[in-house]
Amino acid sequence: MNHRIVLVTGGAGYIGSHTCKALYEKGFHLVVYDNLIYGHRDFVKWGILEEGDIADQSRIESVIKKYNPAAVIHFAAFAYVGESIDKPLKYYKNNVTGTLTLLDAMRKHGVSKIVFSSSCATYGMPQEIPITENHPQNPISPYGRTKLMVEEILKDFDKAYSTKYINLRYFNAAGADPNTEIGEWHEPETHLIPLLLTDAIGKYGGTKIYGTDYDTPDGTCIRDYIHVTDLADAHVLALEYLFNSSKSRAFNLGNGKGFSVRDIVETIKKVTRKNIKTIDWKRRDGDPPILIGSSENAIRELKWTPKYNDIDTIIETAWKWQLKMIKK
Numbered sequence: 001m002n003h004r005i006v007l008v009t010g011g012a013g014y015i016g017s018h019t020c021k022a023l024y025e026k027g028f029h030l031v032v033y034d035n036l037i038y039g040h041r042d043f044v045k046w047g048i049l050e051e052g053d054i055a056d057q058s059r060i061e062s063v064i065k066k067y068n069p070a071a072v073i074h075f076a077a078f079a080y081v082g083e084s085i086d087k088p089l090k091y092y093k094n095n096v097t098g099t100l101t102l103l104d105a106m107r108k109h110g111v112s113k114i115v116f117s118s119s120c121a122t123y124g125m126p127q128e129i130p131i132t133e134n135h136p137q138n139p140i141s142p143y144g145r146t147k148l149m150v151e152e153i154l155k156d157f158d159k160a161y162s163t164k165y166i167n168l169r170y171f172n173a174a175g176a177d178p179n180t181e182i183g184e185w186h187e188p189e190t191h192l193i194p195l196l197l198t199d200a201i202g203k204y205g206g207t208k209i210y211g212t213d214y215d216t217p218d219g220t221c222i223r224d225y226i227h228v229t230d231l232a233d234a235h236v237l238a239l240e241y242l243f244n245s246s247k248s249r250a251f252n253l254g255n256g257k258g259f260s261v262r263d264i265v266e267t268i269k270k271v272t273r274k275n276i277k278t279i280d281w282k283r284r285d286g287d288p289p290i291l292i293g294s295s296e297n298a299i300r301e302l303k304w305t306p307k308y309n310d311i312d313t314i315i316e317t318a319w320k321w322q323l324k325m326i327k328k
Contacts, residue, residue, distance in 0.1 A: 003070040003243065005029045007063070007111075009054055009102065010075030011047065012039025015117065015173055015231055017182045019073060020046045022232035023239075031067045033060065034076065043182050054098035061105045071113035071242060072106060073235055074099065077146070080190055081121065081286045084143035095146035100153065107161050113242045114154070115235055118167040120224075120252070120291055122148040129258075130224075130294040133169070133250050141286035151250070164246050166238040171224035171254035171293045173231055175314040176321035183321030184228070192264055193225075193315060197322040200274040207276070209261050211283035214290075220261035222290040224254040227308035227317070237302040251302060254293030255309045264311075271315045 006023060010016045011032030016039070020030050023046070030047025033054070041049065048067075052059040054076045077095045078084070084091040106114065121144030122137045139145045157163035174193050176183030184194050195207045212219045234253050241249070259267075269276055298304045308314055 005031065005067055005069045006239065007031045007033060007067065007069040007072045008047070008075065009033045009072065010039060010077065010117070011073075012036060012041065012043045012049065013075055014184050014186065015170075015228055016073075016075040017043035017045075018177060018228045018232040019075075019235045020044070021177065021182065022229070022236050026236050031063065031069060033063055038186065040185060045181065054102045055094065057101045057105055060102060061108065064105055064109045064111060068109075069111060071115070071239055072102070072111060073115045073117075073239065074102065075117045076102075077117065079143065081141045081143045082190070082284055084141050084146070085285050088142040091142045091146050095143075096149050096153075099150050103153065103157055103163065107157070107163065112162055113164050113239075113246075115166045115168065115238045115242065116150060116154060118151055118169045118250070119144060119147045120169050120171045120254070120293055122151065122169060125288050126290060129290055130256055130292045131252065132294045133252055133297060140288070144286075154248070158248050164242055165248045166242055167250040168234060168238060169250060169252050169293070170231060171226055171252070171291060173228050174225040175227040175229065175308060175317040177229060178317050180321050180324045183325070184318065185325070192261060193268070193318050194322065196265060196268045196276055197272070197319055199276055200268060200272040201322065201326060205277070206279045208279045208281040210281050211287060212280045213283075216260060216289055218260050218262045221287055222258040222260045222292065224256065224258055224292045225311060225314055226254050226306065227314050230306040230308055233307075234298060234302060234304050237304050241302055249301070251298040252293040252295050253298060253304075254295050255306060256292065256294060257309070257311075258290060258292040259311055264315075267311055267315055271312060271319055
């Protein structure tokens with residue numbers, strides 16, 4: 001087993017590709033396993049691409065056998081909260097059953113370390129702010145439940161098979177690689193910042209604000225935005241933590257600051273110097289009013305130091321990427 005080889009499922013996606021860049025810069029050799037349904041071939045710049053689905057056990061086993069990785073970083077999941085409410089079967093089959101297939105393949109071939117892309121959606125409606133890792137987990141969407149189910153599965157695999165894991169519970173990923181080599185590119189796009197930036201360049205008919213009657217200062221949802229490069233760095237540190245301690249843990253990843261939807265609109269107006277059209281709309285199912293996380297444990301134990309914790313800077317990197325995408 002080569003301790004510098006890492007299998008990255010979903011590594012052609014948004015957070016996965018940024019993590020691959022961060023891993024490569026630390027000297028790891030990467031094998032990206034992606035079905036390219038939502039990922040992009042163009043984003044596989046720092047490793048070998050092996051096309052395949054995590055539900056295809058023979059395929060994933062053949063890739064693990066071929067490269068003999070020391071660990072897996074698992075991003076491959078469907079991640080649209082609203083869609084998960086309308087199509088729960090799709091989410092349970094891919095996110096839960098697909099992960100079980102991956103874990104079985106790892107177990108059969110002696111791969112015992114995994115960094116799992118979890119979510120703050122496992123917490124559901126917050127009982128306290130900021131949310132710590134000890135907060136009760138009571139998700140309110142099928143998407144959030146699939147992430148929590150995988151966390152529970154990993155606990156059982158740890159006890160039974162000594163599969164060591166780090167669960168990373170993200171808050172709102174945002175921004176783009178500061179060198180604009182990669183960025184946020186979803187089809188369809190549902191995330192607030194890229195939708196507003198698309199509107200800023202005149203390619204969108206206005207961005208809906210889902211809910212203006214929440215119990216918040218301006219009536220719109222408040223979220224904790226974390227730069228994708230900072231998320232990527234945390235994955236590298238989580239992997240090194242597993243190699244050094246072999247202790248399973250869960251960590252929140254956020255900035256500990258909350259910004260409302262209207263705050264983001266105003267910041268984008270300032271950064272882009274463009275007018276933004278917004279449309280007040282009804283609430284979406286599965287949206288808590290406020291989500292702000294405490295990342296104190298990750299800062300202390302992983303030695304993680306977010307570099308892009310200013311919302312203007314986060315949006316500036318996203319804007320540079322958006323301008324580059326226009327030229328394609």
